[in-house]
Ligand SMILES: Cc1cc2nc3c(=O)[nH]c(=O)nc-3n(C[C@H](O)[C@H](O)[C@H](O)COP(=O)(O)OP(=O)(O)OC[C@H]3O[C@@H](n4cnc5c(N)ncnc54)[C@H](O)[C@@H]3O)c2cc1C
């Protein structure tokens with residue numbers, strides 16, 4: 001199959017408008033004749049459900065959460081970008097577009113990114129009208145801040161709870177549609193299979209997490225908005241239950257998985273304190289504005305931080321990047337910390353962190369100023385570590401944070417499987433090899449509020465009068481059987497080790513070999529170890545309880561089983577991409593100064609993988625990336 | 639590294655909705671003070687799996703105090719001993735070596751137990767569905783800066799909107815009332831200029847929906863104490879005020895349209 005990205009012709013700034021005009025429409029009174037399943041109730045899923053329900057489509061929403069409001073989007077802290085240019089500091093749609101393409105290290109599709117920048121304006125309008133209490137100036141107008149090294153202030157925020165407030169807005173809009181009967185909610189329900197019939201997406205198979213009942217839902221189209229797969233690493237900043245299952249199940253049915261190796265590692269997280277650590281907590285990037293990062297010169301220096309004199313400290317970011325210092329981009333800062341820790345200069349009881357020190361800032365500005373800027377973060381840090389950052393430097397270390405890879409989609413956000421749409425972090429579009437801060441929330445809401453409502457109509461219009469494949473069709477029955485079989489296999493393995501044991505083992509292999517730095521050799525190692533863990537998992541996992549009631553170990557086991565297949569694809573992708581770009585750093589491909597070395601000649605493409613079965617080599621499909629509006633250039637932060 | 643602690647846990651075990659439950663005591667040695675409360679439970683569960691006993695169920699997700707999934711009665715206190723802290727943000731250093739810790743699910747008529755420590759809180763969603771939104775069709779919004787909102791108003795709305803919907807307020811209330819939750823949602827929207835058009839209808843519908851599931855508020859104030867986000871009970875006063883005004887308006891409107 002050839003990949004048709006369906007990028008509309010014409011100048012970049014006019015593509016979306018002309019495309020909207022050329023797409024087919026579904027007449028308002030016919031919309032109720034179409035059924036749509038949306039899996040996921042995060043920003044992307046909830047905004048899509050609210051909007052499609054309101055347009056008159058018959059929508060079913062499936063989420064494994066007890067309430068749609070608990071989706072992982074709720075945890076986003078920093079903010080959401082939009083090219084409103086309210087501060088009058090030089091922002092524009094074109095600049096946001098340009099920054100996103102550049103930030104993504106020239107591995108994203110220009111047309112999609114431009115549309116994202118365009119609709120960013122509508123997102124803010126929509127959210128304010130819904131009652132999202134964004135931060136305001138004293139004059140009553142919206143406040144903006146600069147984020148993640150951007151040169152303009154285009155980030156809108158609601159204290160440190162932007163994701164929460166945006167999600168509540170979308171959830172409430174969806175709640176209204178639920179009350180009106182336009183959206184049917186299936187909470188505590190997990191999608192475990194995608195059903196494709198005669199080349200079209202026909203529906204999904206789910207498991208009711210409370211009763212264990214396995215059932216099918218059929219529809220004219222399925223929308224996956226199930227978030228990212230950072231938890232494949234076990235430890236990440238993602239919510240514990242975030243997972244790859246829905247998109248992996250789709251990949252197994254033939255949906256192409258694009259750029260699975262592009263993962264973002266966030267530099268400022270609290271390091272693990274214990275082998276029993278269950279997740280990592282992000283500390284806002286803004287801390288790097290005033291904190292100085294350092295490690296002791298000597299790895300065996302056991303003195304407490306305050307007693308290490310200046311001369312025995314290495315402020316390695318300031319030393320290596322004099323121009324940007326502590327403010328180098330996420331990927332650069334992360335790799336530099338890893339280098340120090342790997343060299344044995346890590347700090348803290350497990351020697352797994354670096355210092356982020358506010359002593360200078362406190363003596364320069366006074367503790368009250370620092371408290372005003374970062375008080376809540378300091379408090380959160382103290383709650384977790386028991387250490388007071390006003391007195392002793394914070395310890396930080398990079399952690400997996402976001403996955404740029406995801407299912408391949410065309411300009412309409414439809415995968416290569418007709419009728420399967422993918423939104424939000426679950427798709428690969430927009431962020432290339434590296435995502436800019438505050439742009440994931442923007443993308444989720446752009447996809448759900450302003451893109452899918454148009455593009456899904458173009459797919460549905462010609463299907464008018466056709467009924468969805470009935471959910472008792474043999475295709476559904478076969479998929480249900482496969483779910484039942486997987487569930488019983490997990491329950492009857494009766495091995496000796498817990499699910500978490502395997503998840504931790506997989507996470508360690510990935511972190512060590514397919515994490516911040518990757519090499520041909522490390523990836524070969526991972527590729528030989530993953531199948532062994534997978535084999536042992538299916539032989540020796542112990543999942544207690546039954547399949548007919550609430551069973552969280554069983555849920556986890558299913559997700560880890562999928563990770564164990566997916567992880568291989570991730571490493572294969574990382575091994576095949578013989579260049580460094582954004583979050584993908586192949587140590588063999590770096591400049592003399594240790595910076596990422598892209599290979600535009602050979603790798604300016606999206607790698608879309610077609611899965612062919614466990615243990616079989618997947619097929620690579622390439623979508624080449626054309627840059628017409630942005631000039632390819634090398635990033636430099638010296 | 640800090641000394642390990644030895645705890646004794648009394649955990650509520652219940653096989654399913656409507657089934658009888660009981661406390662089971664578990665010995666929990668080797669607890670690090672740096673663990674979060676949920677990580678301590680993970681540890682105990684991991685050992686249960688090793689011993690062939692089914693681990694106990696409890697809801698959790700973000701483990702950052704924002705999603706509202708977690709929520710346990712710890713020694714009789716909703717979310718445990720630390721103020722303004724959700725269960726997932728509570729750390730074991732707040733306990734002492736040798737402590738006995740009782741862990742129970744939220745107890746409230748409107749929150750039936752699903753299994754062990756997990757409860758069904760979907761009645762909170764029903765309250766939101768009854769009117770906890772501002773009607774605005776996607777794409778129809780005016781420019782975001784068209785209506786200035788005084789900063790104190792936006793801040794007060796945000797104070798209310800910070801609610802994470804965990805249900806601790808209900809669990810802490812002797813009457814099992816959901817006034818703090820409902821008032822927080824209501825005032826988040828009622829305080830904003832955008833929320834005015836539907837203010838009175840919203841108030842009536844949400845309060846009535848709430849009353850159909852939850853107990854009545856008799857001003858104990860336990861809810862504010864238990865709230866991991868320190869939502870103020872002043873919002874309940876505002877709910878009561880709005881409710882009275884909404885009823886009056888409803889009567890007047892009805893009087894006008896049907897003389
Ligand atoms: C700590 C943290 C801070 C962040 N801060 C920012 C920020 O400041 N700005 C920014 O732009 N981005 C930020 N991000 C990134 C951003 O939050 C996410 O990328 C984004 O919210 C993802 O939204 P989503 O709608 O795609 O998916 P999610 O919010 O992850 O929602 C996924 C949904 O899918 C459901 N689901 C998944 N699988 C299944 C299944 N098999 N069956 C049924 N349901 C399923 C879940 O129940 C859930 O409802 C942050 C991320 C983290 C981890």
Ligand code: FES
Nearest residue numbers: 699701706708726
């Ligand atoms: S797990 Fe999300 S609030 Fe505790």
